[in-house]
Amino acid sequence: MRRSSLALLPLCCSAVIAGVAHAEEEPALRLTLRNVTPGKGQLLIGVCRQAEFLGSRCAFTTVVPAQSNPQVIIVPKARLEPGRYAVQVVQDRDSDGKLDTNMLGIPSEPVGFSRNAVGRFGPPKFDSAAFDYDGKPLDLAIDLG
Numbered sequence: 001m002r003r004s005s006l007a008l009l010p011l012c013c014s015a016v017i018a019g020v021a022h023a024e025e026e027p028a029l030r031l032t033l034r035n036v037t038p039g040k041g042q043l044l045i046g047v048c049r050q051a052e053f054l055g056s057r058c059a060f061t062t063v064v065p066a067q068s069n070p071q072v073i074i075v076p077k078a079r080l081e082p083g084r085y086a087v088q089v090v091q092d093r094d095s096d097g098k099l100d101t102n103m104l105g106i107p108s109e110p111v112g113f114s115r116n117a118v119g120r121f122g123p124p125k126f127d128s129a130a131f132d133y134d135g136k137p138l139d140l141a142i143d144l145g
């Protein structure tokens, strides 16, 4: 019994890796998220145009379990047209699907933006977080805090 399950293991995992590689094909963006607390809820990730920024409907969105630090997220090329975008990330610690804020409206869960943009009072402006994606893969590092 033990032996057969061990023998299955390489099969299972190479299949998973192949599946992921196929789905990813060419990356548009490779996001390296730092200061993630593994095992605490999920990461809400949005790649947003200006009109979508800070909203929940962006050009590309994904939700993944917070599982490593740093955690790398691939945005597939097939899912993102060239354009000007900003990335927003929330570590949704209680997995309720939204950014929790305190009575003053200040986030009580870690957030991060592309170019590590920070706002003076409240969230950063789109322009300070924005970057141009021209169809060539980009590596972005984002610190949550």
Ligand SMILES: [Ca+2]
Pocket (backbone or CB within 6 Å): 092, 093, 094, 095, 096, 097, 098, 099, 100, 109
């Ligand atoms: Ca939350």
